[in-house]
Amino acid sequence: MILGISGSPRPNGVTAHAVRKVLAACDGATEYISLAGKHIGGCISCLACTKDNICAVNDDFPAIAEKMVQAEAIIFGIPNYYDLPNGLSHCLLERCFCFRHQSAFLLKDKPAVILSTGYAADEENSQVLKVVENFIVKNNMKTVSKFLIGAYSQCYSCKYGRTCVDGNIFKDNGIVDEVTPEMLPAKFNEQPDAIAKCENAAQLLNKMLS
Numbered sequence: 001m002i003l004g005i006s007g008s009p010r011p012n013g014v015t016a017h018a019v020r021k022v023l024a025a026c027d028g029a030t031e032y033i034s035l036a037g038k039h040i041g042g043c044i045s046c047l048a049c050t051k052d053n054i055c056a057v058n059d060d061f062p063a064i065a066e067k068m069v070q071a072e073a074i075i076f077g078i079p080n081y082y083d084l085p086n087g088l089s090h091c092l093l094e095r096c097f098c099f100r101h102q103s104a105f106l107l108k109d110k111p112a113v114i115l116s117t118g119y120a121a122d123e124e125n126s127q128v129l130k131v132v133e134n135f136i137v138k139n140n141m142k143t144v145s146k147f148l149i150g151a152y153s154q155c156y157s158c159k160y161g162r163t164c165v166d167g168n169i170f171k172d173n174g175i176v177d178e179v180t181p182e183m184l185p186a187k188f189n190e191q192p193d194a195i196a197k198c199e200n201a202a203q204l205l206n207k208m209l210s
């Protein structure tokens with residue numbers, strides 16, 4: 001089974017679409033988990049997991065952890081918040097500390113796809129991709145593909161964006177009388193390059209797992 005995890009708190013946003021697009025192009029069984037609405041706190045460093053590699057904190061993480069361990073490969077969909085993984089995704093990554101004790105490394109050798117959604121487009125210098133890749137390395141997983149997907153900017157729907165000189169509408173268009181459809185950031189399905197990246201990642205996974 002190939003597991004796709006969308007770390008966005010928005011259940012049907014760009015991250016969800018991108019992760020599902022990778023899964024749709026994967027051979028064999030897949031499962032999809034959205035972290036939207038899930039309660040996952042950060043690691044509390046209780047060290048209970050050091051004896052059995054099972055997280056003892058009772059929230060939505062342990063059920064996801066089981067799926068992660070069962071999966072043959074994992075797709076991580078991580079929104080960019082302040083050039084870092086968003087809090088929900090970061091909590092999930094932290095909690096994977098439980099897999100590493102006494103040389104267990106329960107995620108060892110699993111192929112991983114990392115996609116990060118956001119407004120920023122500098123793939124080479126993406127801090128989000130770097131942070132998640134560091135997590136992959138520390139869990140002895142293997143990165144198969146890592147890339148950015150263009151995403152929604154809150155400024156275009158916050159009601160005050162048109163007159164806000166600190167926001168993305170001003171940055172992209174200057175002062176405008178109204179926000180017209182062609183100014184809006186592209187939705188996932190309007191980005192052929194993003195779709196191609198997702199399908200390409202799935203093909204790499206298929207090859208690796210065949």
Ligand SMILES: Cc1cc2nc3c(=O)[nH]c(=O)nc-3n(C[C@H](O)[C@H](O)[C@H](O)COP(=O)(O)O)c2cc1C
Binds near residue numbers: 014079080117118151
């Ligand atoms: C609190 C917050 C901070 C954000 N910071 C950034 C940022 O620094 N860079 C960026 O490119 N996008 C930033 N964004 C935009 C998100 O990356 C974008 O809304 C998200 O990837 C959309 O994914 P979704 O549609 O799956 O929710 C931010 C959004 C929020 C809510």
